[in-house]
Amino acid sequence: MPEISPEEELDLRFCAAVRALPGGKAGPADRTAPVAARTTLTGEQAIALLDAQAGSRHLDLAARYLRAEGRGFYTIGSAGHEANAAVAAAVRPRDPALLHYRSGAFYLARAAQVPGSEPLRDVLLGLVAAREEPIAGGRHKVFGNHALAVIPQTSTIASHLPRAVGLAFSIGRAGKLGVRSPWPADAITVASFGDASTSHSTATGAINAACRTAYQGLPMPLLLVCEDNGLGISVRTPDGWVAAAHSGRPALRYFSADGCDPVACFDAAAAAAAYVRASRSPAFLHLKLVRFLGHAGSDAEISYRSQAEIAADYDRDPLLGTARLIVAAGLLRPGQVIDRYEALRGRVRKIADQVVNSRQLASRAEVTGPLAPHHPDQVARRAARAGHPPARESAFGRRLPEDAGPLTLADAINRTLADGLAAYPELVVFGEDVGRKGGVYGVTRGLARRFGVGRVFDTLLDEQAILGLGLGAGLSGLLPVPEIQYLAYLHNAEDQLRGEAASMQFFSAGQYRNPMVVRVAGLGYQKGFGGHFHNDNAVGVLRDIPGLVVAVPARAEDAAPMLRTCLAAASVDGSVCVFLEPIALYHTRDLYEPGDGAWLSPYAGPDRWAEAHVPIGRGRGYGSGTDLTLVTFGNGLPMSLRVARRLAAAGVGVRVFDLRWLAPLPAEQLRAEAERTGRVLVVDETRRSGGVSEGVFAALADAGYRGTMARVASADSFIPLGDAAAHVLVSETDIELAAGRLLD
Ligand SMILES: Cc1ncc(C[n+]2csc(CCOP(=O)(O)OP(=O)(O)O)c2C)c(N)n1
Numbered sequence: 001m002p003e004i005s006p007e008e009e010l011d012l013r014f015c016a017a018v019r020a021l022p023g024g025k026a027g028p029a030d031r032t033a034p035v036a037a038r039t040t041l042t043g044e045q046a047i048a049l050l051d052a053q054a055g056s057r058h059l060d061l062a063a064r065y066l067r068a069e070g071r072g073f074y075t076i077g078s079a080g081h082e083a084n085a086a087v088a089a090a091v092r093p094r095d096p097a098l099l100h101y102r103s104g105a106f107y108l109a110r111a112a113q114v115p116g117s118e119p120l121r122d123v124l125l126g127l128v129a130a131r132e133e134p135i136a137g138g139r140h141k142v143f144g145n146h147a148l149a150v151i152p153q154t155s156t157i158a159s160h161l162p163r164a165v166g167l168a169f170s171i172g173r174a175g176k177l178g179v180r181s182p183w184p185a186d187a188i189t190v191a192s193f194g195d196a197s198t199s200h201s202t203a204t205g206a207i208n209a210a211c212r213t214a215y216q217g218l219p220m221p222l223l224l225v226c227e228d229n230g231l232g233i234s235v236r237t238p239d240g241w242v243a244a245a246h247s248g249r250p251a252l253r254y255f256s257a258d259g260c261d262p263v264a265c266f267d268a269a270a271a272a273a274a275y276v277r278a279s280r281s282p283a284f285l286h287l288k289l290v291r292f293l294g295h296a297g298s299d300a301e302i303s304y305r306s307q308a309e310i311a312a313d314y315d316r317d318p319l320l321g322t323a324r325l326i327v328a329a330g331l332l333r334p335g336q337v338i339d340r341y342e343a344l345r346g347r348v349r350k351i352a353d354q355v356v357n358s359r360q361l362a363s364r365a366e367v368t369g370p371l372a373p374h375h376p377d378q379v380a381r382r383a384a385r386a387g388h389p390p391a392r393e394s395a396f397g398r399r400l401p402e403d404a405g406p407l408t409l410a411d412a413i414n415r416t417l418a419d420g421l422a423a424y425p426e427l428v429v430f431g432e433d434v435g436r437k438g439g440v441y442g443v444t445r446g447l448a449r450r451f452g453v454g455r456v457f458d459t460l461l462d463e464q465a466i467l468g469l470g471l472g473a474g475l476s477g478l479l480p481v482p483e484i485q486y487l488a489y490l491h492n493a494e495d496q497l498r499g500e501a502a503s504m505q506f507f508s509a510g511q512y513r514n515p516m517v518v519r520v521a522g523l524g525y526q527k528g529f530g531g532h533f534h535n536d537n538a539v540g541v542l543r544d545i546p547g548l549v550v551a552v553p554a555r556a557e558d559a560a561p562m563l564r565t566c567l568a569a570a571s572v573d574g575s576v577c578v579f580l581e582p583i584a585l586y587h588t589r590d591l592y593e594p595g596d597g598a599w600l601s602p603y604a605g606p607d608r609w610a611e612a613h614v615p616i617g618r619g620r621g622y623g624s625g626t627d628l629t630l631v632t633f634g635n636g637l638p639m640s641l642r643v644a645r646r647l648a649a650a651g652v653g654v655r656v657f658d659l660r661w662l663a664p665l666p667a668e669q670l671r672a673e674a675e676r677t678g679r680v681l682v683v684d685e686t687r688r689s690g691g692v693s694e695g696v697f698a699a700l701a702d703a704g705y706r707g708t709m710a711r712v713a714s715a716d717s718f719i720p721l722g723d724a725a726a727h728v729l730v731s732e733t734d735i736e737l738a739a740g741r742l743l744d
């Protein structure tokens, strides 16, 4: 007998097992009645489950044959996990769902509740990377659909869970603040994931954040669904571990069911969903499942599982479980189950044949189109719009910031945040210590008192959770301004920015967005509070994130309009902006001499916001020298301005160009500033390798600049404590020496 493939075996075994079922009761059963005692699952619902599950199974089989035909590009399937259809049946179609890559039957079961859906086609279009695929437009194979409230995920396991926690939190918060949200007030968030994923630190952090929030008495309507097949690719999750780790946790209600029993699954899902909806507290729904066909098409599971173990799973097929139920309840005869199954096979094949010739993304422009929309005129108009005078007055009291005299960088950011809170009712500011204390450096001082703890609040100490809250808040109509206390502490959570925030418009073809302005205190040169972690000068990790905006204001006069621009870009274009604030300049007052107050600036009132507008990617030039251009940003700006003044006294004409934006770089202006002197010295406080100066050199070369260029950058080192820091950071002496060499 010829050997058969795992796909054929699965298919044949299911059909044979259904045919072998005892013929069932005579006469048509009442489909509106529960299928068994002590369940609310009706006959109609059971048949809908079977359809969703069988459809999902045939999509998995199609993924394999499309791959074999060289026409499909993705083979991770849902076979063995189809019990998740019962979860979709137990929640509502407007409950936002963030799905595991094996939640295909959930997707189909939800779509069946929303008229006009074509879920088989959606998934098949995804498999062949078709441009018309409804969520990612050929950019990824993922379960997502705006009309179905299914938010697309990346392939990074568990990375969607901080967002799910943020989303669950934001459903209620948006309502409380009177912000129009896409989610009904009584919605719950559903997030599914695998068993191995529960051990990922992103999952443990997110689940902890959910528990802690609920423990505090705050709403956290989150249904966590663990689809437990006992394996993470080839690695076994210890027996009982998922239950041991998640039952009995504070503020988390644990539910479980055997995935091959549709009634048990539905009942547990319904009970869990009802609990979450009514109590606004999180629940963990643990479904015991099996995984058919290996991890993916390329995975020969026979290399790490015995034949006997693989064969034993066939009896636990969730699809067979539903068939057994339906036949036993007299709803369909075995032959009718097979007919439905075969009809779905035919439909899937027919659609697959239609979609195989679909157009894929055909140009770089088409691929990157939705990455980061950019409407500078609208952003400029939005940035110039202040809150209504009464809102400003209640924000500032009778003393408006424009009447307060010159301000420091920290004060200017504080006043701009207050103006932002007055101008955007949906704006929320949060992070570690930003509320009651007003920030480690006082930047958010007074905001919680004036705007209330609903809008300005402290979070738990977990940067992933902070960014995840931003991600979920943005999806709920809020305009989040999370703070990361120090640049060094962005790195442990960086994927939430890189993999999640920045990719959302890309992987949803612009249908979902997570606007956000992440304030990050960072960079070196702090006197007194030293060491690497409070003086991190590494920004390489931000510079290559597609579409991310990176702003570095060096002074009060720039910080205010730049922050307004970021808020407006987030609001108008859904931009993800990092606003990197140089800690060492927060409270700096003087530039050239002690007491000159030259680093302070008065705050511009709203009547001057239009003229003071700073577009994204617009740098700022100082001076008109024709001998040398110093290109810099952040702490490099005051150092360069001081050096320029000393060189001017020696008869050298220097101009200084502050990039202000590290992404996108002001390339055109940069070239013009460089060509005015033909000699460029880049003053870069970040590291020599992977730092900003590499980007500046490349931008100049790309723009066709052919003059000389040199750079001073900080050492490829972490920053040591105390005065030793000066050995690795760029100094004014370094700048002067390098300038001398360039001028020679
Ligand atoms: C952060 C991360 N690390 C590694 C991978 C590669 N990977 C993909 S799926 C997977 C196993 C996941 O197992 P589990 O969570 O149990 O889900 P299952 O596939 O069994 O449904 C791994 C290691 C990944 N996608 N993301």
Ligand SMILES: [Mg+2]
Residues within 6 Å of the ligand: 194, 195, 196, 227, 228, 229, 230, 231, 232, 233
């Ligand atoms: Mg698993």
